[in-house]
Each structure stands twice: as C-alpha cells, then as structure tokens.
Amino acid sequence: MLNEKNIFGFPLPRIDGPLKTTGTAPYAAEYHDPGMLFGHAFYATIASGRIVSIDTAKAEAYPGVVKVYTHKNRPDTASSDDAWKDEVAVPGHPLRPLENDRILYDGQPIALVIAESFEAARDAADLIQVAYEADEPHTNIEVEKAKSYVPPEARKEAFLPTDPRGDAEGAYEAAPFKIDAEYVQEGEHHNPMELFGTTVIRGEDGYLTVHDKTQGSQNSHDYVCGIFKLKPETVRVVNAYVGGAFGSGLRPKHQLFFAVMASLDLKRSVRVEMSRREMFYLTWRPATVQRMQVAADAEGRLMSVRHHAVQATSLYEDYQENVVNWSGLAYKCDNVKLSYELAKTTLSTPGDMRAPGAATGFLALESAIDELAYKVGMDPLEFRVKNFVTYDQNDDLKLTSKALDACYREGAKRFGWSKRSQEPGSMRDGHDLVGWGTATGVWEATLSPAEAKVRLFPDGKITVMAAASDIGTGTYTILAQIAAQNLGQTADRVSVLIGDSTMPKTAVEGGSWTAASSGSAVQAGCLEVKKTLLSLAQKMENSPLAGAEVEDLAIRDNRLVLDKNDQMGLAIADILGSNGMSSVEGHGKIAPDEEQAKEWVSYTHSAIFVEVKIDAELGVPRVTKIVSAIAAGKIINPKTARSQILGGVVMGLGMAMQEEGMIDHRTGRIMNHNLAEYHIPAHADVQDIEVIFVEEEDDKASPIGVKGLGEIGIVGVGAAVANAIFHATGTRHRHFPITIDKIMEGLPAR
Amino acid sequence: MRHPGGRRVRHFSYTRAETLGHAVAALAANPQARVLAGGTNLIDLMKYDVEHPGAIVDINRLPLRDIEELPNGGLRIGALVSNSAVAYDPRVAERYPLLASAILAGASPQLRNAATTGGNLLQRTRCYYFYDPATPCNKREPGSGCGAIGGVNRIHAILGASEHCIAVHPSDMCVALAALSATVEVEGPDGRRDIPFTDFHRLPGDHPERDNTMHQGEIVTAIRLEGNHFAHHHSYLKLRDRLSYAFALISVAAALDVKDGQIVDMRVALGGVAHKPWRDTLAEAEFAGQPATRETFATVADRLLAGAQGQGDNDFKVPMAHKAIVRALSQAAAGTPQIQAEKHVR
Ligand SMILES: Cc1cc2nc3c(=O)[nH]c(=O)nc-3n(C[C@H](O)[C@H](O)[C@H](O)COP(=O)(O)OP(=O)(O)OC[C@H]3O[C@@H](n4cnc5c(N)ncnc54)[C@H](O)[C@@H]3O)c2cc1C
C-alpha cells in the first residue's frame, strides 16, 4: 500500500537515527577483533626541514610494542605518484607517509608505533627522539602571496578561471561608481565529531576488511590496492556510518595507510585512530586573499567585475578550488576578468570543506557587491535584483532552472526587509546597533556517474545497494524513500545497504551530488525491476498485462498493475513463483548527459538575510535572525533538507565570526589546535534561523529533479553577516573572521 | 620522573583520601602529587601531556561539600561544592549575586556541574603554549622560554606580566571572589591558615611556574565570604569570542555601595588581564565620595589601566577593558546587573 508518509516531500525522520542516538551505529574505530594491534602516530614538530636522526630504540623496547615504523624501515609501496593519487587527488606529489626524511609541514606523521594496546603505543611514541635540521617556515598567506603563481596543472578544467570577456579594465575606469578592495580569510579546520580512524580486520584467508572513516569506500579501496599492489577482491572497505565529514573525508588520510601497512606487514588486525589535535594538520579550508574590483553605472548596472584570488597550498601539492568563476556568473556583467593563483606554504595540503571555493569566493564577491550598492546609493537587495542574470555568462549556457528571484522575494518578505533603512547605524534597539545584511549564494548542481542495485522480494520487501556514503546527510533515508515511492511500498520495507566498496560503483560523497546521483540510480534500478517483472508477467499464460508498457504500470498491494485500472494485474509473488524466482533485481546506472551539458548547466541558489545586533559601546555581536531561502530543485525530504541548510548556515556563521587557525608564523605551528580555543558557534550564537525552500521543477538537473543541498547552505552567509555588521556600524570588515575586537574598533564614535 | 629517553611516561599512583589528614599527608609526602577534584582541568592537562603527576590524591570523599552559614551573616563554601551548586544556592544567589553571576558566565552547564570551588581557584592558564608540550613555556618547563611573547597572544595579559610569562588566570568565579574580598582557607602539614583572596594568586615574576601562594602539601578546604554583600549594586560583565562557552577576553566584577549618588565603597576586579584576578585597592579607595557617574567610572578605568600594555595580538584588550569597566560599573550603579542567560549587554 502506498503510504503518503513515505513519498517525496514527506519529512521522514532518518531511518538511521535510532541507531545513532542509541550509540549502536558503529563507526570506523569502533570495530574490534580479538588480538588486534593498535597504532599511534608520531608527528613532526617543525614546519619545514629534515630529520637528521630518529631514535626509536626506547620505544621499541617499551613493553607491548610490536614494531616502530619510520622512513628507514617502511615496507615497500608503489613508486609512482599515479598509484598514490586517489579519486580526488590534486596535482602534485601526494603525501606518502614515512617516505623520506623531509618535513613538509608541522604535524606531519614521521613514525608509527604498533603495540598490543593503545596505551602502550601512545606511551612508547613519546619515547621517540628526533633531531631535525629546520628550515624557515612560511605560513602567512599575506606574506607568501608575494610569491604567488598560476598553478601549472589544473586540478579540474572547470576550476580554471574562465576567459576574460569584454574590457574589464576599460569599463572599470569609465564607470562612475567603483570598489577596489582586498578580503582576507584565515584558514579553517575541519572538526567533525568522528575523528579519522581505520580498523583493519584481517581474515583467516588474509583478506582485509577495512573500516575507514571516509566519504568514499571505493576511493579508499582503490587507493590501498594501488599503493600496496593488492588484488581488488582481497580488500573490502566499509564506511557504514560516518560521523560527519564535510569534505574532510574525501581524500584518504594517513591513518588508513598506516593501518593497512601494519596489518599487511604484521599479518594482524590493526586499528589506528587520530586525536583531535591531528585534525588541525589535515584538509583545511585554505587561507585566501582576494582582490575585488567592481564597478557600476549610475542606474546600478554592473559594468565591470575583476576578481583575483590567491590561496595557500602546500609545498608538495597544488590544491585548487573554484573561487573566482562565481564572480562571472552570479550577476549580469559583460566585462569580466578572473584570475586565480596559489602561494606555497609549509602547511599540509588544504582540502575541500563544505562548498569549497564558493564559500570563499562569495565572501569577497558578495561583500564587494554590497559595497558597490552603497556606492551607487541603492538598496543592496534591489541592486542584486537589478543585475539578475538568466543564463551562465561564463560558458554561455542555459540554466536548467533558477528560482533565485523567488528566493529574493520570499526571503525578503519573511525577513521584513522592506522595513530596512539604508543608512548605516540608523537602526537601533536600546544599546544595540541593528544591522540587516543580505547576500546571494550559488553552488553547482552536478551529477556524478552512479550505480545502484534494487532487489524486490515477493512480500514487498526491498533491498537497495550502492557504495554511496551517508556522511550524516540522510542518504539512507532518501534512498529508502525513492525506492519505496518507485516500487509502491512504504519506506520501512526498504533495507538500504550502502557504505561498502563491494557495492555498485559510486563516486565519493561530495559536491552535494549524492542525492541526485545515487537517488537517480536507485530510481533507474526500480525501473529495471519493473521492466523485468513485466516481461516475466507477459510470459505467463493469459497475462492480464499482455499488452502493457512499463510506463503504464504501478505496484500496489504487492501487485504489478495497470496504473489506470488496478484490477488488471498480477501478484508479484505469482509472477516470481511461476518463473521459479525468489526475487527480482534491477541494476540502475546513471551518468551525466554529455549532450545536454553542451547547452545546459545547473546550479543551486540562495538568498540570505541576516540581522545582527551589536552593542554600540562594546561591540558584542549577536546574530539574532537569519532567513535562508533556497532554490535547489525538488526536495525529497524537507526534514533532512532543512537540517542540511541549518548546518550550512551555522558553519557560515563560524566562517564569518569565529573559525580561525591561529598560526605562530615564527614556527609555522597552529596554536589553537583544540575545540576549547578553536571557536565554532556555541548554542548561544545560533539564534533564530528560518529556512525556506522555493521548489523548482527541473528534470534536466537530474532524472529525479533533485539538485543537492549539502553545500549551498553555507555559501554567502559570511558576506551577509559582514554586510549586516556594516549596516549596523558603518564599518566594512574585510578580514575574516570578524571577531569582537575588530567590531569594537570599528564602532561609530558616540 | 623523567624517562631516560625523553618525555615522561604517564605512570602514577592513585590514592583515595578518606580524611583531610590523610590527604594532606599523601600530598606532603610527594612533591609530584596532585589533588584530584572535579578533574575537568587536571585530567585534560594529563591527556595533553602537560601535567604528569607522580601521584593522584582524590579528595572527592572528603566532607567539603557544604555551604555553611557564618555567625556574621557570611558563608563558608566547601572546596568540593560544585560550581553549579554554588551558583544556584539560594543564599549565595541572594547575598552574593555577583559570585553566582560570575560562575554562570563560565564554561558550560556540564563543566560547572563537575567543576569544584577549589579546582576553579587552582585551574591553570589556557595559554596556547602552556598546553602544547612541543613549544617552549616557562610555566610548564621553567627556563624553556615563553612562546607567547612575540607569538600568538590574543588571550594574554595586559597588566602585571613579566618578561618570563604573560599568561592570564582564566577563571570567572575568582574575579568575583577577588571583588568580594573572600578568604581562602587552606590546610597543610603545618595546620590551617587563611589567605586573603587577593594574595592567593600571584604575578608571574621570575617564577611563572607558581600560580599561587600555597605551600607544598596544602589543600584548599573552603572559601569564606564575609562583609559587604553588594547585593544591590553589582555586575559581572564578560566579553569573549562567542556568546557562551569561551574564556574571557576581558571580564569585570564590579560592586558598589552608593549613597545619595556618591560612591561609598567600590570594588573592581578584572579577569582576562593578568596572571591573577586584578584588583587595585589603593586606586579603588581614591574614588570614595565621588559621584557614581559614567565620568567617574571612566576615570576609574583610566586609573586601573594606567600601566596596561598589549603584547601585539591582544592590544585591543586595553581599550576593551576600559569600556568594559565603565559599562560594568554603570550597570552596578543602576542596579541592573548583567544577566548571564541574557546575551545582550544591559
Ligand atoms: C572547555 C572548557 C571551558 C571552560 N570555560 C571556563 C570559563 O569560561 N570560565 C571559567 O572560569 N572556567 C572555565 N573552565 C574551567 C573550569 O572552570 C575548571 O576546569 C574547573 O573549575 C576546575 O575545577 P575541577 O574541580 O574540575 O578541578 P580539577 O581539574 O580537579 O583540578 C584543577 C587543579 O586544582 C587542583 N585542586 C583541585 N582542588 C583542589 C583543592 N581543594 N586543594 C588543592 N588543589 C586542588 C588540582 O590538583 C589541579 O591542579 C572551562 C573548562 C573547559 C574544559
């Protein structure tokens, strides 16, 4: 029976919720094997240089220690960079833990202790003695940007700045209103609740089951098979539950390498887990300096946009993001010039963090647009509406849908924007200066190739299988909803088996593409199931479905029936029974439509409205209200969807006002490497947040009409906050995060 | 014990003290011993490899969990009374609301439930370098240098620092106790003694490894509150990097006795500015008889911050402290103390 509670648009609570809230969903470092060994890594404490000597004798002699690995005794691995490059690797020479004596960043793992207990491994690691030859650290982006360069190899074609169009310089010079400003954003560090951990369980046959904290089990699988030259069938990687990732788990981390290396070498099961401190040495959102030069005419038409970004990367890889291209497509503008460069630092390779590139680029773009609106003397929302663009000007492509105009309207209405007065410092509430700011966000809506298997049983139970990951976003839940909807069942009859490298091929869980991609693959699998059932049914004698086409069919009460006349049909049990089958399976596959891509492109959009209240004397900032209006295609599950946006908005608040890796540039070491001193918003900082979904009908974005929601929520939030602070105080803050001291110093005189 | 190889290995003995005498003896017997109370600071520091006590003396069984009435109308708070129990005790809330407010401005409910009165006094600085054994720190490793000078020092001192250490004491509760002129009761091998609160913590000077003036083997047994309650004119104002759950960049415990618009008695203690809760009683006394106005309070701030000096990242603390002093005193004078659950500044 089709229950409306299980179909698209119903806020079905997460089906994995009870497991997680009762602590019964196992995470990677929670699997156990009797006789298992434990690893503890040892990390460099200089930012750059060489290991002159490393003495592990005392660690080796420590009771319980089995072996200590350093660059001197690391087992053989593949030698080519290609073998070390995972699915989402970036140009360069990927870090090979314990490769040689070179230190490339503070916090680089330089030894691994394996012991019979975690405690023994940790204690012994403290007995390792290292002598270094240290070089100068280079960690300050504002200094290192002087040596910026265009990356010789692009991470992705799409990340290359688009070609200039029109005459950005000339139009800028000729325009009456212009802004030329530099924006600096400090590095941010991933801190999902689950730490990176890997448990390798070695079977009696020598096969390895690897429980890894990752956003892609198959990526980890292929990575370890490549490095250790293993036959694919001898390794299975499982990431059944992932305690948050946000991009940190896209690329394999050294604990995976260490656990597999030790397990193969010692022929034992092994677990290696990181501590919170190590989270600050990996996959961070790079510090960025951006220069925006934008100009408008007297009517508020955008005449010129130039956007130049310099981002930090490591000595060994050229990590890159699409920071600047957004500036060529967010608004209508005929004169655009975009450029993007990197600066080497003695820090670990940065990595993707929720809306990588866009979160950073929109910080600058949407601040500059706001500044320009004020120069022109226009309401900042009106200015944005005025420059609305209906196609992708960068590549001259049509948009599959763009309900951003409705987001502006709906969001503004809900927020009460019309009551805003333009003059900075003109709105007050007691001691507080009140500021209202807005910003726009854009994120790509892409589809990645994906496969899924769907199996239907005679009693209506369904199993869905895919290698997809649920990093806390609700993948389990929406895949169940999609299968249930397509096969006329309730979601509670669907078992979703994901997070396993032996399942049908799926890309890493990133880029907000999982719902659209895996969801469409499940839908395709369901269609295959129906097709098979139909052909089986048609083979039966006197089949009531003899002349039917698959499009005419529905499944109701476990019967395959004609949608328009459900008296005509057959029980699924009978169809299978008479063909001697116990279940039917469909294999769904989807891939981006390359033909369509020549003409069409998809984006998600957002309009954010922020209210800040700032104590007029002390500068204490409170973000009291946020409205985030989102256009992202069809919403399958408003509950998990809303959670994604709320999470993105809160992360955006952190980016705007709190998150900052504080580096001692004399030593190149991050000093606030714990959650007491690396600040993210606390409950008190998160006040009223309203999420509005403006639904779009869009069958080009993905076969199921979904665009993806994981990242759009954060884009633009930082700028909207900065714009609100400007509206409250009259001071533009261009150095993020905007902390209380900066606000205090920028208060209007009393 | 130093392991011949390098850093210390984390072996320690554990003793559960059944009597105060037992605890003092165990502590006095071993200079490496540490008292365990709520454990919210000590255990963290052990995990970070900052503290490596040779012995742990768990005092949680000792009868130090009461808040007693004193004949003079004051209160005696046992060293093991939790921060929450103090803040929500009706007598404290009524008689010493400044103390209750300061406690509620600190940490999180979970931490306040676990943290004790004695532990709060003896918590260590949050200096980034102190917490990171890979860096130099005179407080952690005397003679190794001070990483924070010339380094990342957003949260550091602007008053009373030395060339050896610029750390601040992180407590909120202690700032109120300093303003209220509390007394610390300690018990040691040589018996009991009282330490006036403002003498309990010390400035770093040449010995930043010493946070306070307790002697080896002494245990804090109680805090005594006597004298003026400042129940009407007080305020605890805390400025920090987020609206909750962050240590103070600047905090002010202000208390006033006002008669006919004039200051009779004024107390101003500052948190987040020095190695101890900062009070200048001589300066305070100069303002007796002056009008309780913003203008006076600005002069108070000038006077208290006369010698203040930033360290680079924390230069903003000097003007911030000035504004905070004026505001907290204004709140106190108006009888509208800052309410910690309200996030807007009154
Ligand atoms: C994330 C975080 C945020 C925090 N934020 C704040 C904040 O905003 N404001 C604030 O004020 N505090 C804050 N705290 C600190 C908290 O208040 C202290 O950790 C707590 O008060 C310590 O009390 P405890 O009983 O747990 O001490 P313990 O950890 O048990 O002990 C701390 C020290 O005191 C010694 N000790 C304890 N009791 C005695 C005694 N009776 N006699 C002698 N020595 C003793 C111990 O040996 C140890 O050296 C925060 C802590 C954390 C972890």
Ligand code: SF4
């Ligand atoms: S300020 Fe004090 S605690 Fe911090 S590094 Fe210097 S000596 Fe150590």
